[in-house]
Amino acid sequence: TDADNGDNANTSGVTADDLNTLVGVSGADPANEAAYQEYIAANADAFSSPATEAEVQAMIDAVNASQTVLATIGTDADD
Numbered sequence: 001t002d003a004d005n006g007d008n009a010n011t012s013g014v015t016a017d018d019l020n021t022l023v024g025v026s027g028a029d030p031a032n033e034a035a036y037q038e039y040i041a042a043n044a045d046a047f048s049s050p051a052t053e054a055e056v057q058a059m060i061d062a063v064n065a066s067q068t069v070l071a072t073i074g075t076d077a078d079d
Contacts, residue, residue, distance in 0.1 A: 003051070015033060022056060027060050036059060036063055
């Protein structure tokens, strides 16, 4: 619903721990919680209603990978 609406009205309080408790979902990082929220609001086509565990895992994997790349870019810039 939040993905379709482009907001986080219902998922704003969802934590990485909450995501990791879903069967078949792992790797959610508390440091990326804001990025997960941004992904949900920006990617309506990525989720069915209700979202599946596979869709949530794909979100976590995509956000975690992008955060790693962004950190690497920042490190390279600092160097």
